[in-house]
Amino acid sequence: MSILVTGATGTVGSLISQRLADAGAEVKALVRQPGKRALPEGVEEVVGDQTDVPSMRAALSSVRTLFxxxxxxPDEVTQALITLNLALEAGIERVVYLSVIHAERFTNVPHFTGKQTVERMIESFGISATVLRPAYFMQNEHSVQQVIEDYGVYPMPIGSSGVSMIDTRDIADIAVAELLRRDRASVALESLTLDLVGPTAWTGTSAAKVxxxxxxxxxxxxxxxxxAFEEQMASFGPSWLAYDMGLMMAGIQQYGMQGCDGAVERLENILRRPLRTYEAFVQEATGTV
Known part of the structure; x- marks a missing residue:
């Protein structure tokens, strides 16, 4: 029996596939197009689309644990609910789901409310799952690094409420720890929700200082x-996504993105090491380590 990784060629999914393979797990990577990207040695490519039921039924066969x-x-919720329903149909009892922090608070942000809907299904069906709720990814900064360096401006309008950015490598390491814990257990484990945050809350001003x-x-x-942020986003991407991200930024300015009490200590206990810092990420990104 194997672990199926969806989103296996993306920023987080590719790290998870590699780390699971390194740990000796039997891994299947769900991809839409065969051979588009090289997979880690030992990872089996499975071609499927989360809106295509026959392909997902085949992908979920002989799977014990689902990431x-x-x-x-636009169809994120449909993809997720179809996949979860088919996982239940296949008898899969072990799930790790990548959601988003404060999904219940940012109710006007489409992709937040979509992920909250998936969380509700997981809860209502009693699926044995770890729900990972990450804050803003440090790696999002790569998309604006050229602007920072060329124009001397930090352009992300994250405001002053405080955003505990997290490195995607830490997200992957925590996801792998939970996938292996669930996959290797003799029975399905109790459900768990984790706020994934970095060790420090940053404002727009303090991030610029870094x-x-x-x-x-x-x-x-x-x-x-x-x-202005939405207008810039819409200049190189679809308007619905720019609007979604603009609503997210407005929510960040109002509420911030910080974990529950004890979140950092809990994550570092899982990792058995300190979380990566924003300062270290920026130094690495700029080659000033």
Whole structure:
């Protein structure tokens, strides 16, 4: 019996596939197009689409544990619910689901409310699952690094409420720990929800200072304009996604993104090491380590 990884060629999924293979697990990677990307040695490619029922029935056969990740798409909820229903049909009792932090609070943000709907299904059906609820990814900063370096402005309008950014490598390591714990258990384990956060809450101003220190020159915070952010996003992507991300930024400004009490200690106990810091990420990104 194997572990099926959805989103297996993405930022988080590719790390998880590699780490599971390194740990000696039997891994299947769900891909839409065969041979599009090289997979880690020992990982079996399984071609399927989460909206195509026959292909998912085949992909979920001989699977004991499911890692469910759904990209932000207009049909994200449909993909996730079909996959979970088919997993139940196949008798799969062990699931790790990548959700998002504060899904119950950011109710006007489409991809947050979509993930909350999936969490509700997991709970209502009594699925034995670990729900991972990550905050803002540090690696999101790669998309604006050129702007930071060329124009001296940190453009993400994250405001001043505090965002505990997390490194995607830590997300992958925690996901793998939970997948292996569930997969190797003699029985299905109790459900668990984890807020995935970094060790420090950052504001737009304090994040800009980290980039200033790494680059050796002043980087200014670009301000809290969500409209300008949405307009910039829409210039190189679909308008629905730009709008979704703009609503998320407005929510971040209002509520922040910070874990529950004890979240950092709990994660570091799982990892058996400290969480990666934003300062270290920026130094690595700029080659100033």
């Amino acid at each position: 469910l990740l759904n990209a932000v798409t 980039w200033s220190a790494a680059l050796g020159r002043e980087i200014a915070y670009g301000g809290d304009s969500v409209a």
